[in-house]
Amino acid sequence: MRDDRTGSAPAPDRAGLGTGRGPGRLLVAVYGLLALAATGRSVLQIVEYFDRAPVSYVLSALAALIYVVATVGLARGDRASVRVAAVAVTVELVGVLVVGIVSYAVPAAFPDKTVWSHFGSGYGYVPLVLPVLGLLWIRSRRGATGGLSGRR
Known part of the structure; x- marks a missing residue:
């Protein structure tokens, strides 16, 4: 997309949604921190305790990957x-809800806390609240820029 006045590419803030700006910076920082924490914990659990609960530890690693993707996407904007x-x-929200329910229904499958087990209680319930805040922030930025379709 070119700027009609100068013929050059538009400035990043005009081309994007600015999800990593303003209050979005805090959201990106929390996602980044959670990505690091979830990655570290899942790697340790997979390397040291995989035989205890392989499904829950693999789900924790998947959660970490999703946090990385969300962090990068929100930061780029x-x-x-x-x-x-x-x-x-959205996948994160569904994951934390489903894994949260299953971790209470089948506690033996989640002998140790993982990022999504028990609705993220081991992480201060941040994994439960963060996707709601993330989706609200994305929605607010879409509204501020006329949506994602390029219409303004």
């Missing part, structure tokens, strides 16, 4: 990245 982040955050 262009339309395609925000679309990817929105999908990642």
Whole structure:
């Protein structure tokens, strides 16, 4: 897309949704921190204790990957990245709800806390609240820029 006045590419803030700006910086920082924490814990659990609960530890590693994708997408802030982040955050919300329910229904499958087990209680319930905040932030940025379709 070119700027009609100068013929050059538009400035990043005009081309994207600005999801990593303003209050979005805090959201990106929390996602990044959670990505690091979930990655570290899942790697340790897979390497040291995999035989105890392989499914829960693999789900924890998947959660870590989803946090990385969401972090990068929100930080970049262009339309395609925000679309990817929105999908990642939606999958995250579904994951934490489903795994949260299953971890209470079948506690033997989750002998240790993982990022999504018990609705993220081992992480101060941040995994439960963060995707809701992420989706609200993405929605607010879409509204501020006329949506993701390029219409303004």
